[in-house]
Amino acid sequence: MKKFLTGNEAVARGAYEAGVTFASAYPGTPSTEILENIGPYKEDIYAEWAPNEKVALEAAIGASIAGARALAAMKHVGVNVAADPLFTYAYTGVNGGLILVSADDPGMHSSQNEQDNRNYAKFAKVAMVEPSDSQEAKDFVKAALEISEKFDTPVLFRMTTRICHSKGIVEFGEREEVGIKEYEKNIPKYVAIPANGRVLHVKVEERLKKLEEFSNTTELNRIEWNDKKIGIISSGIAYQYAKEVFGDKASYLKLGFTFPLPMKKIKDFADQVKKLYVIEELEPYIEEQIRAAGIDCIGKEVIPRIGELNPDIIAKAILGEERETISFDESKLVSRPPTMCAGCPHRGFFYELSKKKNVMVTGDIGCYTLGSAEPLSAMDTCICMGASISAGHGAQKAFNKHGVDKRVVAVIGDSTFFHTGVTSLLDIAYNRSNTVTVILDNRITGMTGHQENPGTGYTLQGEKVPFIDIPSLCKSIGIENVKTINPLKLDEVSKALDETLASDEPSVIITRWPCVLKKPTPEDIEEFGNEKFVCEVLKGDCKGCRICTKTGCPAIEFDSNIKKAKINEDMCVGCEVCLQACPFDAIEKVGE
Amino acid sequence: MSDVKNILLVGVGGQGIILASKILSTGLMNAGYDVKMSEVHGMAQRGGSVTTQVRFGEKVYSPIIGKGQADILVSFEKMETGKWIEYLNVKGKVVVNDYEILSAPILIGKEEYPRGIMEELKEKTDVTVFKAADIAKELGNIRTMNVVMVGALVKAIGLDNIDWEEVLRNTVKEKYIDINIKALRKGMEQVK
Incomplete structure (x- = not known):
């Protein structure tokens, strides 16, 4: 059978055919669809979203030591997070075969850097394969697992955006049931203490020699x-x-x-x-x-x-060859930067935050990084997953130490908070900075296209599970001042920010409202309702002040000819942020 | 590879471009071609530009199209046409949906939607412009605009010998099959 698959879909198929029984990942473009496509092989493969990439790789390592064929997948910067277990599992070697899929992003289509993760294979001394199309993406999974087991090494499976997201024709094979290898307790192999590590390093160097011989003869x-x-x-x-x-x-x-x-x-x-x-x-x-x-x-x-x-x-x-092209003056064209969606729950929060004076906003990785864009411009930094809280802590401590009168607000999404924000918040709770941490809980992992996370109450393979309660978690680690607010209510947002900014204690604000693109769960409908409205500009009352456009909503257009605002009824979902921002009560809500 | 044909589809997130290219590549694969398709997404759902590139022939290597290489540029939004025109082969064709989606700098009144793009392009190359959104609305569902565009595309590039109606029957939900077949036919009528 032939199918037209992306590289990511092909890796998922490859994992199925190669007898993988355990797969774990944290979502990240361009790697996300690998686990999304392994998920449906429920009968044969257990697949999960881990809270972060380090956990995903460690879980896969555990499955591999237990004797199963295992796969972990992540974007290139995720491997930085997972580097610690990678370097040591390189020493111990495997039981069941293990592959780590690294999806690099040359050109930074949706990433903060364009690091070349091939260097990780050399650095960690593990074998590496690189597919060049979808067919190879499928076939190399099996080849990599065989190499892993034959040479007792984890294998880095290196892809790039164009391999992950391009489609090609793939010839399918059958699934090979390899079962589970016998697990035997082996302390010198799996307990990486210095005495064992010294012996293991020698084996690693011997392994590399054997792998080079293989490299010279393999059809790969x-x-x-x-x-x-x-x-x-x-x-x-x-x-x-x-x-x-x-x-x-x-x-x-x-x-x-x-x-x-x-x-x-x-x-x-x-x-x-x-x-x-x-x-x-x-x-x-x-x-x-x-x-x-x-x-x-x-x-x-x-x-x-x-x-x-x-x-x-x-x-x-x-x-030195170039094709002839049609000349066209592009300077007359207008850019089309991504924006927060109409009805995005982050808009109301960032609109109010942008009005606060003397504040440094440390941001994080997610849709809300768009809070840095015009007209909101309400973000000062974005470094890596989780850094909003820890960098915010460091900045606040430095300002306080040097008597600089500036307050720090750290903003982070729910999934990013579970990823590495929790340990950063522990730093604040333990070392006591009066940083204001805001957890933008939109009830889903939004940016990568709606993956479940520990806060949503569902797993990758659709099981209903208890959800992690963020307020309780924050309180239990020692933050006393924890507020949960509705980010679409501007007065609630402003009040919560004013109160926490005035405090000398650590504080957390949780903005709780689902992503406007999320398909609501029964629990979402019960908590947030499911009514649809639209907002409308009362032309007679609109003074043309343009304050509503400062919210950056893509449904609001300013008509320069008549000097009045207009709301696109096809896009508006009636979130009422513009209605509250309007100083002349010239926007009203109407039923659908 | 001279026998490889290149189709570039451009527009804005939410216009159904990904599905249009899926229909297209399925038909080409059924017809026995080697096909590769590349898409750029990620931030697209948040109002950004979307492009998909479809290449087909006896054997296709690169999944992406180079500058001056596209045999046809299918644009779902007027302004996007200008952004991608340098990818068109000087002897290529352009099919444009006469439809405007205002981007953020225009919405907040900082810039104006550019005028005269079509007029300028018509002087330079073979351009067909029509209102696919209006046709889709008349058929009863604006979301079939993408299939109207597919119809125009396959006619313009001479692929109307493939059974596209059969492809639609196998790719869209059952209750939408009839309306999409109508959309396909209407789209084909737009190109002479």
Whole structure:
């Protein structure tokens, strides 16, 4: 059977066919759909959303030690969070095969950096595979698990946005039931204390030698002989781009197994071609190792190390070719930046926060990072998951220590709070800063497209479970001042901010209202209702002051001709934020 | 690869572009082509631009289309056409939905929606403009606008020999099959 699948869907299918029985992940673009597509294989694979990537990998490690074939998936920066268990599991080795899928984001379509995680394989000394299309994404899962078990190593399964989110035709296979390997207690292998670690490190180095031999012989690294004037070494999506540009006018060493590199195969290939190019996206990962082995090549002096690669860049860099295009003056076009949706529960909160003076806002990763955009501009920092609270704590301590009269408000979403915000809040509770922490609880993981989390009451595979109560959690770790408010009520938001900003104690505000795009659960309907309204501008009363447009709602348009505001009734959901912001009572709510 | 054809669909989140490209690639796959499709999403649902790229032929390598390479640019929103026109082959075609979605800087009155884009493009290339949203509304559901666009696209690029109605029967929900088939036919009528 053939299907048209994204790389992520293909990895999920690969996990099914390869007999994986345990999968764990934290959602993050471009990796999210891997677990979403493993979820439906309920009969055969247990799959879960973990609170963060470290937990996801550790859970997969536990399943692997127990003897199951296991998979953990995350975006590139998630591997930073999971690096601690990765580096040590690299020493102990596996029982059931384990793969860690790293979905990198060259070009930063939806990420804060474009780190090249191939370096993690070399750094942690684990084997690595890199698929270059959806078919390989499926097939390499099985190959990687076999390598993992044969060589006693975790395998880094490295993808990029274009592999994850591009679709291609995939030929399916059958599921192979591999069952569970026998678990035997083995203290020298699995207890990573210094005495054992010293022995394990020796084994790791021996393993790398065996893996390099394998790398030289495996079909995952293959040579395609054509014209030998140009030889190209490439991997992942860059290989497809190279083929697009050179077709059969060059020979290729196509690498699917990229750590350790097949140095003997590379040398043989280099010896037979006249000019050797290394075409890779982001860092000169392959190039540096080739040069270190004394082989001359052309790489990053022509191929950029910044941003996403594409066939045009390669054609221009190596062949000096560019296609003719239609000229058009783009300066007359208007940008289309992403905005918070009409009815987004974050809008009312950020609208009020933007009016508070002398405040530093430490932000976090999620839809609410859009609070930094115009016209709200209500955010000063965004570093990484969980940093809003801990960086906010540090900033408040520094301001207080130096007598700077400034207050810090940390804002973080519900899922991000569970991810790494809880430990940051422990820092505030323990070391007592009067930082104001605001947990924007929209009852779902919003940004990545609505995944369940510990606060929603449901699991990835649809089981109804007790939900973690955020106010109780905050109180139990020692925050006494905890308020839960409705972020759509502007006076409630303003009052809560004023009270907490005046306090010398740590405090937490929880804004509780579901994401406007969330499909409501029965519990949501019971708590928040499900009525639909729209708001309307009373043309006669509108003075054209534009204050409603300062909320940044995409449903509100200012008509410059008649100098009055207008609300798009197809988009409006009647959240009433503009109605409350209007100083002239010129907006009213009408039933549907 | 000269035998590979390139289709670029552009618009704004929520316009049904992802489904349109799914219909398109399913039909192409059924017709025996190698097909690759690439989409950029993530922030798109929050009012940003959306593009999907479909490439088909005997053997397709890159899933993305280069500048000056698209055989057809299908634009679901007028202003987006200008942003992607440099990806069109100088001998390519443009099919545009005469429809405006105002972006944030326009909504708050900071900038104005640009005028005269279609007139300028018509002087430079082969452009077909029509109101797909109005056609969809007349059929009774504005959400079928994407299938009206698919109809126009397959006619314009000469793929009307594929049984698209069969593809629709297998991709959309049963109660929407009839209206989508009508939308497809109406879309095909828009292109001469």
